[in-house]
Amino acid sequence: MRAVSPPLLLSLLLPLLWSGAAAAAQAQAAAPQRDIVVASSDAGANAEPAPYAPIQQEELYLEAMRALAADQPERANALLLRFLEGEPRHAGAWLDLAFSQCTLGHGAEAERLFREIETRFKPPPAIQELIDQHRARGCNTKPSWRPLWAVSLGRGYDNNINQGASSNQFFIGSGSTQTQWELDPEFWPKPDHLTTAGVDYLQQLDETGSLLIAQLRMRQNDNVHTQDTGSLLLGYERPWQWGGWRGYGTVAVSALQLERQLYQRQEQLQVRATPPLDLPENLQWSLLASVSHVRYPTRTKYDSNTLELGTNLYWRGAQQVSFSLSGLSDQGQNGRLGGDRHGWYSSLQLTQPLPYNLKGELGWTRQVWQSSEVYSENIIDIVRRQNMRQLRAAIQMPLGTHQSLQLEWRAVRNQENIPLFQYNSHAIQLNWRWDNF
Known part of the structure; x- marks a missing residue:
């Protein structure tokens, strides 16, 4: 960047x-x-x-x-x-x-x-x-750092913009008292076209490499406006070194708006460290630790604290390959449905140069959560287990020095043991990006 x-x-x-x-x-x-x-x-x-x-x-x-x-x-x-x-x-x-x-x-x-x-x-x-x-x-009279900007616009289609349930049938209760219900059409999958916009800002603050980071994202759907979103992130990153160890520390705050209302606020502290190991020059291994607090102003008993401990391997050559694996622990408010939960997250990303100055990207992620308690006693008597997978593919084409086009396809499969929360979606989007201007 x-x-x-x-x-x-x-x-x-x-x-x-x-x-x-x-x-x-x-x-x-x-x-x-x-x-x-x-x-x-x-x-x-x-x-x-x-x-x-x-x-x-x-x-x-x-x-x-x-x-x-x-x-x-x-x-x-x-x-x-x-x-x-x-x-x-x-x-x-x-x-x-x-x-x-x-x-x-x-x-x-x-x-x-x-x-x-x-x-x-x-x-x-x-x-x-x-x-x-x-x-x-001539030499500089004093150090100066130019701020870096990036602007993006996108247009796409999602066949399940609202993450509607895969089945319109669900059950309440257990055993002889179990009753079958049909979901209201409002919660069925809804396809829609969407428009996205984003702005990124990066400013170096001093000779050590400290950075001020700001990101703005917006998504407007053509018809399903209950799923319109906007988000803002502000962060501060500072490099550090202790003996042979080196890395970055980041503090960030963010807010997410859903249907023109503040839906989520989050504060996060993250440390990334690279140990002093004799690895091949193209290979980098780092450790990650982060803690975050999430608040939901319009939801009761949803707030939580999440701890993440993980590792990342990054290979940079003609191809770029990144693999990360993290363990997760989420402590919720008393009375939160399903109680506390633990799980893990993994990600595999590949970037490959292609003919005609194109660049291909392929990514796969998986996130698993296991709740500690029955989701809702006498209503949904199941300990919830979440299992979400995402596959992403993209082709990027440069347009001049600072502009590019990207065609992106994404598929999400959310398999859970509670059918009410299961959903699948496929999306395709064309993005234009202008950076470093």
């Missing part, structure tokens, strides 16, 4: 562009000056060993590159200084350090580093051109 400026993008390619120059320089370059990095003064055979193991050094450099790409020059600067303590002859890291100093507005220090690079490493023409471009453009 963050924009990457051309110089930063080029800096990510430096290990490839400058591999020959760096290798040649290792045989002749002296250790960096002590006011740039803290390094051993003896570069000979008796020099002290590097304070970081090779794998730690590699991770430091990769983390610095991520910070540069995420427009976090202060954090990148600190990571590069640590990296150069153990790798004082790494030409690419010297250049990245100069770029981060320039981005922070330290023009004199950036120029001194550029001169050192030209003297010690004799950069090839492509790198020298990059340095000259930075000199011509």
